[in-house]
Amino acid sequence: MAQIITFLALSLLVLTLTLVQAQQHPVAPRRARSRARVFIESQCQTTLYPTLCVKCLSPYVPSFTKTLSHRQLAQIALKVTLVRAETTQAYINGVAQRLNRTKGPEARSVKECLDQINDGVDQLTKCIKEAQHIKEDGGSSSEFTWHASNVQTWMSTALTDASMCIDGISGRAIGGKTKALIKARVLNLQQVTSIALALFNRFAARFRAAHLLKP
Template sequence: MARATLTLSLIFVSLFFVPTKIESAKVAATDPATDPATNFIKASCRATTYPVVCVQSLSIYAPSIQRSPRQLVQTALSVSLERAESTKTFVSRLTKFRGLKPRERAAIKDCFEEMSDNVDRLSKSIKELKSMGTARGKEFIWHMSNVETWISAALTDDSTCLDGFSGRALNGRIKSSIKGRMTNLAQVTSNALALCNHFGEKY
């Protein structure tokens, strides 16, 4: 039992303190008080449900976003996909832990399936946004409808995963760790959807 507890602790340490690829990207230093791109991001994030999270997750990409609404949405979706992939990897490793209760194992397995769907849907939304090119009118609306539908479905995946851990019987470190990651993923994905909706309203 002690060895199992130690193994789980090592999993938590290795997964919580290793930055994802997108978060560790090197970007040029800018003065956030005067940089037009950063100010554009801050202004755009006011339309989201979690503006603080929005600014924190996107401001480091200001040099590539500049003041492009399309690039802003593209980056927001990329951040969401990166978080989803990281969460999927985390859940996958938990499925291999031997000290799980039967209900924990079942909930983790279901959550892994939801995360697989999540990654697939966010990937499709990014590809759809890229493929729309300079589309206008009905064609633009059709592409944006697809993007928004897949992002919304990804948000549903997040909620479904958490629902599997409802009830006191599943309280513990595993539930807390998954809840923390899923909450952050849901927030950045919700922000991406809000930015996408705002972008779509301009055309």
């Protein structure tokens, strides 16, 4: 009986000390999401892959103390896509070099896929350079239309390049593991490119609605 009373007394003492410490050192509230983070999350909902979109773009949030403009977000998405394209290009190039000794159908299929990705990298590089000519306010209507049209055309071409690569390696010429690894990377690139195009299209649509449709 005495042992039970002692145990209860110790338990009560521990509980009292815990409550006192909690009052003296309250748990810090979670830091509110920045406006930039909220903006990215809301814009990503307009894409086909919102979760991937947030994952790719959220690392850039600390660079902005307040929020992002639609133009800035579109340009960031373009840069993220180019980096993804270049890493995919490097991977497929490595596979192509390993298979080059065989000169068989597998090597040819990978080489054709690499050609498509190489073209996609070129298209995305041109997109970024072209997008840099677009001013924060869009500039004049004719100037904006020219630059935006080029970006949209080249991004669509890069998206097609990724699709053609996937289609080209889907046959029986490539072994299961090699095919799966390439398709996974190119499919991810295709999705990221789709995200960037969607965000740029949204920026372009907002500009046109605000400027081109005015009487």
